[in-house]
Amino acid sequence: MATQLQTAMEGLIAVFHSYSGKEGDKYKLSRGELKNLLQGELADFLSASKDPCVVEKIMHDLDENQDGEVDFQEFVVLVAALTVACNEFFIDAVESSRKAAKKV
Incomplete structure (x- = not known):
């Protein structure tokens, strides 16, 4: 039976x-x-992005070797960055919730 992390990796x-x-x-x-x-x-x-060029900017940022394509390693960089941002958002939301609960 695959672990959660193995399943997540297979999904990516x-x-x-x-x-x-x-x-x-x-x-x-x-x-x-x-x-x-x-x-x-x-x-x-x-x-969530109001920038009409967001896909082009993501492509430019990910395409480290500037070959006009994104390989799996470059793709994983995007997924990792988004995952870190989501985790930070979650932590900030939990901390804000705790602070608000203490004030009540």
Whole structure:
């Protein structure tokens, strides 16, 4: 039986490969594939941004080797950064809730 972390890792790999390879290299995400992945899997994050160029900016930031594609390692950097941000948001929300409860 797989652990929670193993299941999460398998999920990341499966999501990446379900979007990669439709255009060009099957082990990388093209701009269009990255956009489809972000819209399909992280729509809430995209809608929170009011910047119409957010996908292009993400692509530019992730594409460390500047080959116009995002490989799995570059994709994991995005997932890790978003996960850290969500964790920080959660911690801040819990701390705010505790402070508010103490005042009551």
